[in-house]
Amino acid sequence: MHEALLELADDHLILGHRLSEWCGHAPMLEEDLALPNMALDCIGSARTLYARAGELEGAGRDEDALAYRRGERAFRNCLLVERENGDFAQTMLRQLMFAAFMEPYWHAALGSTDEAVRGVAGKATKEMGYHIRHAGEWVIRLGDGAPESTLRMGRAVEELAPYADELFASSAAARAAEEAGVLPEREALRPAWEAVMSDVMGQAGLAWPDDVWPQTGGREGRHTEALGHLLAEMQSVHRAHPGAAW
Amino acid sequence: MYSQGLIGADGRSEETPEFLAAFQARIDAEEKIEPKDAMPEGYRRTLIRQIGQHAHSEIVGMLPEGNWITRAPSLKRKAALLAKVQDEGGHGLYLYSAAETLGVTRDEMTEELLDGRAKYSSIFNYPTLSWADIGCIGWLVDGAAIMNQIPLCRCSFGPYARAMIRVCKEESFHQRQGYEIMLTLTRGTEAQKEMAQDALDRWWWPSLMMFGPSDADSQHSDQSMAWKIKRFTNDELRQKFIDATVPQAEYLGLKVPDPELAWNAEKNGYDHGPIDWDEFWRVVKGGGPMNRERIAARRKAWEEGAWVREAALAHAEKRAARTAVAAE
């Protein structure tokens, strides 16, 4: 069971980390505040999920042991969230794709048999609802904006489309949790995701590419090259001082 | 998190003596001045410059701390640091807004920052080299900023005072966050203790410089004091800061890197060694270790964000046009 929660926790930590990279470097000051808000939502969910995963695992690992002392092959996040930020168009599309999946996911998880999961779900449905709105607003404006932004938004769709499918695939661990009523079934959320995406993409004048080769592997620890660099940076201080408290 | 005496303001005015006297009478009566009120040109210019410098300091100040968001050694510290740096951005935004009530735009102020005409607090031109620097910045730099900003809540210009009230309220967690990091480090391993001492060694003197030049050399202080834009002199605030901070360093078991530091019972405060004002002016004028990198980072964000801002405006225009057509 704890492995299924780790997948979720890793998704949120890695995405939160990526979003936090924007802080101080956003296209306008207002977004310097918006992006950290989204990052803090993700990191907050990750922390609760790590704590619960550690508890279920029963090996005495706390949130920091799980976040800072596992290597890239042990991380179980989907590939979408580890993608480098790219430009603002890619960051916003990635956020929309993730939130459009997680919002119905957390909504369904409100009925989880696990109290900690229900707790995260209660907060995260609202957070992801806001992320859909905020990222969606930007995808629409960039898609239907000026020639350069339309071009960049189209490129973002090309870049990220291969990473959508993995959201709907349940690993063996996730399937066990789904059967136990702890987590919602991923594949069942496809229609809800598609409804949000096609609404936003329609307003943005964007089309989903027809022939996409899905990229997967994150749930088995087969990542893109980007994750190793992210972890090397994120874990550097923590790992340089074994046993230290912070 | 900023605090620094105003650098290079021009407070001269060409109004009639009667007008200036009437304005001064309002200030002396502790009346707040609001944006559309008649005010001496020098007052307006001084404020635009000071609020602008203050806002720029918040924005540039996001960079040295932002440098460690991705490396924060625990998830709790990561979230707190991210929220803190985000706050600095918010404070910059409140301050730009206050300056904009005086007839200058944020874009104009941004251009001035990027082309070097506008100054910002010299402290942010030093590099953050270890996690302990994040502790030191919260403890010392935010501590110094609070010393300066609390009196600014009573500044004579309404929008500035109101922005500062909001800033001070939000900033109360920043210094505690930093001191708690220092506490954890100084109670930790030998390597952590060394890291903490090394950070204090590097940040102590630049923190004292944040209060700006010595009163004897601060040419614009008198007019700003008379207009109640400023309520205490640079040296007064610096002394207050030292007196508050030295015992905190002792509690941490850290040594303040000033061999001349000594308690002076007569003045009921600490005496300290000479501040290297040559270094201060060098850093203010662009010769600090990180001046070029800081401005380059801001310029990169501004230039690479241009297409996003343009797209949003273009979309708004398209939508307005569509609404107009639909209404016909």
Place this chain on the structure above:
Amino acid sequence: MGETPLWEVFIRPRNGLAHKHVGSLHGADAELALSAARDVYTRRGEGGSIWVVPSAAITASDPAHADEMFDPTADKIYRHPTFYDIPDDVGHM
């Protein structure tokens, strides 16, 4: 490129209170301004409702005319309850 428009932000802390001006920000359109107001001005639970108004849409009174605008009310003391004498025996009114 033009400058992104300025908006004034008003926040109601909770139902039952009035919206109060808290500051301003920039946004290309109303939705972005509203989003930004949420992210900038309600990070600590300050609000339950937000208004954003284009700064350019505000018509303000001129401080130069403040005397003629606001002083004439000063001598209309009969508008205030304390102007009227009611014996204490009547009780609170």
